[in-house]
Amino acid sequence: MTMINAYVPGTAAGDAAEQAMIARRQRLLGPAYRLFYAHPVHFVRGEGVFLFDAAGTPYLDVYNNVASVGHCRPEVVEAIARQAAILNTHTRYLHEGILDFAERFLAEFPAAIGHLMLTCSGSEANDLALRIARKHTGGQGVIVTRLAYHGVTAQLAELSPSLGPAVEPGPHVRLVPAPDGYRGTGEVGAAFAAGVQAAIDDFRAKGIRPAALLVDTIFSSDGVYADPPGFLAPAVAAIRAAGGVFIADEVQPGFGRTGDALWGFARHGVVPDMATVGKPMGNGHPVAGVVLRPEVVAAFGRDIRYFNTFGGNPVSVAAADAVLSVIQREGLRENARTVGAYLAAGLRRLGDRHPILGDIRGAGLFIGAELVLDRASKAPATAETARIVNGLRERRVLISATGPAANILKIRPPLVFSKANADLFLATLDEVLAAL
Incomplete structure (x- = not known):
């Protein structure tokens, strides 16, 4: 599986301080580690469904299931x-x-x-x-x-x-x-x-x-x-x-x-x-x-x-x-069921306007959104998926991709994700899809 949202070493990323941190990381940790996103992000704090960069800017986390009950609960x-x-x-x-x-x-x-x-x-x-x-x-x-x-x-x-x-x-x-x-x-x-x-x-x-x-x-x-x-x-x-x-x-x-x-x-x-x-x-x-x-x-x-x-x-x-x-x-299993259904329905509505969304599937707050070049052939939209993942990152929303062709958005936020958080994600995804 291709890691389409990985930073490519040697490419410019961020300001001089960020580039220096990347170079230091590569020097100290070696070549096997990977950074997310074409433009890596530097986080210093987490709370609930948000991660914050060094400037205090919040990023909506729609990816990290590790912090299942919210960052720094x-x-x-x-x-x-x-x-x-x-x-x-x-x-x-x-x-x-x-x-x-x-x-x-x-x-x-x-x-x-x-x-x-x-x-x-x-x-x-x-x-x-x-x-x-x-x-x-x-x-x-x-x-x-x-x-x-x-x-x-x-x-x-x-x-x-x-x-x-x-x-x-x-x-x-x-x-x-x-x-x-x-x-x-x-x-x-x-x-x-x-x-x-x-x-x-x-x-x-x-x-x-x-x-x-x-x-x-x-x-x-x-x-x-x-x-x-x-x-x-x-x-x-x-x-x-x-x-x-x-x-x-x-x-x-x-x-x-x-x-x-x-x-x-x-x-x-x-x-x-x-x-x-x-x-x-x-x-x-x-x-x-x-x-x-x-x-x-x-x-x-x-x-x-x-x-x-x-x-x-x-x-x-x-x-x-x-x-x-x-x-x-807090009934977080029930929250995963209700908010997940709400989020999946919102993704399907986006699919009515953006045919690149070929299939929405999953259960609860674990959803896969498969991106295709056209719905008849189901040809994977791999390059477009990379642009979407990185486009969301630039709009301060964190997500990743999965599948053999790396063309499936992997949506698995913390279990405390709310309908308001889902609305923010859907609105931002709509902007990114429109920009394609």
């Missing part, structure tokens, strides 16, 4: 500071905080999910889930979608083709087409399950035992696919029939993001064997984890010691507990 900041002033150690000592949180958190999952294992990042969570899956099943084969992103460890990079063609899939990895209801043909669930079954058959032909089907349940890197609800069920049945497990990557769609339930897998009427959570869990504080069926981790727990120095520490747990409390108290 006071309750989360206070919880972190309070616990850091009392105790911060690890899970080899008894502590009530992790137990209290685990009880509250697991209550938000189906009854079959009985354990929580905490990590520091979504990458660590997915890595741990794969280790457990392979121990439980005795298999090695893992199935992911063609443009998936699941993390940055060595094991997960081989399962994350969205990192680029230089990162090759591992020998025990099979890539399947995304459940694309816009460009695909036939019934979405049947087509996706057929791809999964073909991967299983290929594993068997090569003597590889399947271990897991691992999917981001909103398919965010593939292009944002959420409908029709239930389409995942046949693929889940296929991997289980082959002796593998289903791992729901809830790092991006979780915590009420899709509006229908707290977890993306719930829209499909399935209960995963494991689910991984991350990014929004601590509102920017590094906390993540795996929730799982007890029987899946039994052999792993018997034979393998698990420890993570920082995973599950009292400060991280306090941050996660505060985030969960805000989501529950």
Whole structure:
């Protein structure tokens, strides 16, 4: 996937001070890092759904799902500071905080999910889930979608083709087409399950035992696919029939993001064997984890010691507990559903005036707006998408793009996004589209 909104090193950007900061960053951090936007932006403060640059100018954040309950949410900041002033150690000592949180958190999952294992990042969570899956099943084969992103460890990079063609899939990895209801043909669930079954058959032909089907349940890197609800069920049945497990990557769609339930897998009427959570869990504080069926981790727990120095520490747990409390108290899942529907309807109205908006899809406050050169051919409007993303940035609205042709606007603001915020975004997007 092309990162169309990335800064190109060596091009002029901003004033002399900004150029000096970019040069300093490249000198100190090396060549692998990327900056967003043709003209990078320097933020010094965040509050709610806004980020502020050094001049105090606000930018509407329609992209950063990490700050799920709003940038610098006071309750989360206070919880972190309070616990850091009392105790911060690890899970080899008894502590009530992790137990209290685990009880509250697991209550938000189906009854079959009985354990929580905490990590520091979504990458660590997915890595741990794969280790457990392979121990439980005795298999090695893992199935992911063609443009998936699941993390940055060595094991997960081989399962994350969205990192680029230089990162090759591992020998025990099979890539399947995304459940694309816009460009695909036939019934979405049947087509996706057929791809999964073909991967299983290929594993068997090569003597590889399947271990897991691992999917981001909103398919965010593939292009944002959420409908029709239930389409995942046949693929889940296929991997289980082959002796593998289903791992729901809830790092991006979780915590009420899709509006229908707290977890993306719930829209499909399935209960995963494991689910991984991350990014929004601590509102920017590094906390993540795996929730799982007890029987899946039994052999792993018997034979393998698990420890993570920082995973599950009292400060991280306090941050996660505060985030969960805000989501529950303020009804942010319901807010994602109502504001997301309002925003999607507004985008469709824009599509009546701007035919470049070929398809609006998603769930709750996770929306993909696919841009096409014409609606008949559905040819990707990749260059135009780059202009729109950077045009919005110049008008102080932050967004990004996704999909194989990088022509799908990825819309996933903090869960506290309001209808007034949606109106501001829609009006600004209308200006940018008109300028094309």
